[in-house]
Amino acid sequence: MRGGPTPAWLLPALAGVFCFAVVLVASDGYPRGDPHAHFRNPEHCLKCHLTHxxxxxxxxxxxxxxxxxxxxxxxxxxxxxxPRNVRPREKYRKMKIPPDFRLDDDGRIMCLTCHTAHGAYVSTVKVFPKQSPFPSDSSGGPYYKTLFLRRSNPREGWSSLCGACHENL
Structure with a gap:
């Protein structure tokens, strides 16, 4: 290997570039106008995420x-x-929050518990049974808004999301 060892920062930087490229390629062919596109900019990460x-x-x-x-x-x-700002583990001791459902750093429910700021804006799969298609001039549709939900099921509707924490739905 010429020039000595690989700098420690190089691999994480290349991984970040690769992930960003995958997002760009994966979004091709879908309708434009993603309202969350700005969350792909690394400068916005610290608006939501903490550092360690x-x-x-x-x-x-x-x-x-x-x-x-x-x-x-x-x-x-x-x-x-x-409701937001609820601490489910304090109020409902038996409630199990799935690992993909995030709580804020104080253990409270937030918008991002059920939703994600990242991910596809539209999909060819419905979120709930009676969902109407998203108007689009792109080919390959029909497209439906994902609502940026962490979980969805086109047959069961909201129960796959809500039922992850609330078992009696």
Whole structure:
């Protein structure tokens, strides 16, 4: 190997570039206008994620994360929504929160518990049985908004999401 050992920062940097390229390639062919596209910019990571030992920790979220969501999504337009700022492990000792459902750094439910800021904006799979297609001029559809849900099932509707924590649905 010429030039000595590989710098420690090089592998994580290349992994980041690769992941970003995969996201760009995977999004081709889908309708444009993803309202969460700005979350692909690494400069925005620390609006939601916390750091650990000087590095962004993808599994830890700020207690202020909901403020980022509510900067665009107004509380009044959310309709029927799960209460936020609830500490499920304190209030309901037996409640098990699935590992892919995130809590903020204070153990509270937040918008990102049920939703993700990352991921596809639209899919060819419905989120719930009676969902209407998203108007699109792109080929390969019909497309449906994913609502950025952590879990969905086109036959069962919301029960795959809500039932992950609330077993009696």
């Amino acid at each position: 030992q000087g590095r962004m920790d993808p599994d830890r979220f700020s207690v202020e994360t909901d403020a980022v969501c509510l900067g665009c999504h107004k509380k009044e337009s959310l309709g029927r929504s799960h």
